[in-house]
Amino acid sequence: MNKYIKQIDCADYQALSEQAAQFTAGLLKAKPDARLGLPTGGTPTGMYKRLKSMDLDFSKCHTFNLDEYIGLPAADERSYRFFMQSRLFNHINLPAENIHFLNGAAKEPEKECERYDGELYRHGPLSLQILGMGFNGHIGFNEPSDSFIPQSHIQPLSASTIKANSRFFKEEKEVPRHALTMGMAPIMQAQKILLLICGEEKCALLESALEGPVTPRLPVSLLLLHPDVTILKCAKSQNAL
Known part of the structure; x- marks a missing residue:
């Protein structure tokens, strides 16, 4: 295992969320203009709940979210943009122009990916990339495949991901089959x-x-090659939604 990977076992989901929030808050206090890479889904929900209560100054930072469903506009309550607005952005002093997001309703998804990569490039490496992990080892919506894709791209969602995410929809058939996702390069370039x-x-x-090896069949394994990874984990499932 990479000697630069630090693992912390948390007693429960609440403890994990608290430590994640404190980790993020510490970085933001030390670097007010931090560039934060943010995830969605069930796991970070408790962290966001804690962050919005901590009276932090987000006025100089920029946020970059990992992914978005294709076909869902920002105002759709099932979109990841709506998720972030309702759980964090609407409750902190983060300027709207400092929020960077893939547009799932873009008419030309390929060009939208190029636009997003341009924003990531202009602002420089992320100060902190926060990640969750799917049941098949995906990070962002970088699903298991034959190769790592470095740039933002259109990603067909696996059957296991669709099933796991169906809890956010009335029926599984409503889950979009494709998403836009940040590629592996900016994730791995994060400080x-x-x-x-x-x-x-x-x-x-x-x-x-x-335990290795690094393989695109298990995307999270690529973190073995990163020089500064902290893992917060708890065996108990959360009840945060």
């Missing part, structure tokens, strides 16, 4: 990575990934 893992199944998969 620090904070990985949040919750539940026995994901903890077991993480343990396997950390």
